[in-house]
Amino acid sequence: MKILLYLEAEEFLSHSGIGRAMKHQQRALDLMGVDWTKDPSEDYDILHLNTYGFGSWKMLKKAKKAGKKVVFHGHSTKEDFRNSFVGSNLVAPFFKQYLMRFYRAADLVITPTEYSASLLRAYGIKCPILPISNGIDLAKYERSLEKEQAFQEYFNLKSNQKVVITAGLYFKRKGIDDFVKVAERMPEVTFIWFGYQNLWTIPGWVRRIVKKNHPKNVLFPGYIKGEVFEGAMTAADCFFFPSREETEGIVVLEALASHQKALIRDIPVYKGWLDTSSVSMASDIDGFVQELEEILEGKVDKTAAGFDVAQERTIEKVAHELVAAYQQALEL
Missing domain, CATH: 3.40.50.2000 (Glycogen Phosphorylase B;)
Structure with missing residues (x-):
């Protein structure tokens, strides 16, 4: 064959x-x-x-x-x-x-x-x-101090800086608008959006979000792969994925494989394999902020159960x- x-x-x-x-x-x-x-x-x-x-x-x-x-x-x-x-x-x-x-x-x-x-x-x-x-290739997302250092040096992050990351194209479907709105409510936290999309292929209001209509604590570094991104997956304080529609969400699996705390939008695609025992879920800005605050304060840690999900895939x-x-x- x-x-x-x-x-x-x-x-x-x-x-x-x-x-x-x-x-x-x-x-x-x-x-x-x-x-x-x-x-x-x-x-x-x-x-x-x-x-x-x-x-x-x-x-x-x-x-x-x-x-x-x-x-x-x-x-x-x-x-x-x-x-x-x-x-x-x-x-x-x-x-x-x-x-x-x-x-x-x-x-x-x-x-x-x-x-x-x-x-x-x-x-x-x-x-x-x-x-x-x-x-998901579990070995690729094992924790590496060298990769974490590469991530922290790339973004010049302080050791005590709270960091929330995500990854995706610049789409409304991916929740880019809600990502920025949540960041506005949490100015003391650094939010990083990994990913890139030709700006002329997306609606003007999304293009303006990426270019200028976002708070200072939101970074759009573009598409970055390798040790910086993999270091971010383990070194960040949360992976926040507010996507409104997916057929699976490979980046969610990558976060779970990294033993990363994950906050996702509660949408039908996750039914049957992800729930609140392995990830945090919310459906609106207030819910995202509340869940994120609990994660960053150390009140929630579902990484062990999340890794079990990754192991099944x-x-x-x-x-x-x-x-x-x-x-x-x-x-x-």
């Missing part, structure tokens, strides 16, 4: 959750000893599509014509497309119909959670839809599920 992993516009998407999911797929297949390629010119048994551009559609049609099985990864839904790019809400219904062309043509669909699987089933997709986590466990899905696709 050989898998063609296809990610259209890989360079553009490499910093996104989809890009990280693709890397996790490669790691999972390596762990299982399954042959894979990213080169469409090579022979393969299964095409695993991660994107839905015109190039992806062309690859899908070519694979079907050659009698290959096609697995489509449902990273996106109409629901998580909304409140993102300029005009996304206007075109979201058309985007859904466009997505359905891919889903209906696939032999099998993989999507990260039961919640996102339920959305796709509600679209009327008839092929098998399997919820399989994107997975390790890349090793996901690897077995992924290969089983491929074998199922071959038998269809």
